[in-house]
Amino acid sequence: MKLAIIIGATRDGRQTLKQAKWVLNEANAMEGVEAELVDLKDYPLPFFNEPISPRYNPNRVIEPAVKKWLDSVAEADAYVFVTPEYNHSIPGVLKNALDFVTGEFNRKPATVVSHGSVGGARATMHLKEILSESRAIVIPQQVAFLGLHEGVNDEGQLDAELLANPYGPAAALKTALSELKWFSDALTQARNA
Ligand SMILES: Cc1cc2nc3c(=O)[nH]c(=O)nc-3n(C[C@H](O)[C@H](O)[C@H](O)COP(=O)(O)O)c2cc1C
Numbered sequence: 462m463k464l465a466i467i468i469g470a471t472r473d474g475r476q477t478l479k480q481a482k483w484v485l486n487e488a489n490a491m492e493g494v495e496a497e498l499v500d501l502k503d504y505p506l507p508f509f510n511e512p513i514s515p516r517y518n519p520n521r522v523i524e525p526a527v528k529k530w531l532d533s534v535a536e537a538d539a540y541v542f543v544t545p546e547y548n549h550s551i552p553g554v555l556k557n558a559l560d561f562v563t564g565e566f567n568r569k570p571a572t573v574v575s576h577g578s579v580g581g582a583r584a585t586m587h588l589k590e591i592l593s594e595s596r597a598i599v600i601p602q603q604v605a606f607l608g609l610h611e612g613v614n615d616e617g618q619l620d621a622e623l624l625a626n627p628y629g630p631a632a633a634l635k636t637a638l639s640e641l642k643w644f645s646d647a648l649t650q651a652r653n654a
Pocket of ligand 1: 475476477547549577578579580581
């Protein structure tokens with residue numbers, strides 16, 4: 462499984478990077494997973510302003526910065542979106558990036574790792590709907606990291622208490638990644654057939 466871990470926040474001092482590193486470490490420890498971070502900071506995009514919805518525009522002209530982003534997500538078999546909650550939703554930078562997407566997520570599985578005062582639950586609800594409209598297969602298993610950024614260090618390592626909690630984020634991530642792999646293997650096989 463070629464896994465893209467998309468970092469949904471770009472501001473200086475963002476805490477989401479720590480969570481993304483945590484997901485990256487866990488994913489790359491799994492057999493048959495090749496994971497990498499896709500950092501929206503490396504894909505500075507204009508605000509979406511195409512004259513026609515990209516999905517219905519056969520003559521779409523894609524500017525180089527947008528093409529770089531779309532090519533990068535098109536390469537992956539599966540996605541983990543790591544996002545904070547801003548004003549009960551996802552950050553605008555992530556929504557904007559998703560507005561450019563057309564068929565890149567088609568029939569590929571995706572999940573969400575969110576954080577915030579209520580685990581980023583409201584952001585995740587919005588993101589799942591957006592991803593579904595983007596034709597991704599959103600799997601039920603997800604991770605809601607309760608609290609803002611306590612419990613994970615700059616290298617993406619969880620503290621011992623969270624690691625030991627059978628109902629905590631470590632256990633939830635393990636389940637989500639394993640389900641994502643199952644769906645990715647099945648859907649890749651089906652797409653190739
Ligand atoms: C503009 C803005 C809006 C926020 N709104 C929420 C919110 O609605 N719910 C929440 O739980 N946290 C909210 N927060 C707190 C963020 O979840 C927290 O700052 C987190 O660290 C943001 O991720 P980041 O550091 O990667 O940007 C908000 C933060 C910002 C900057």
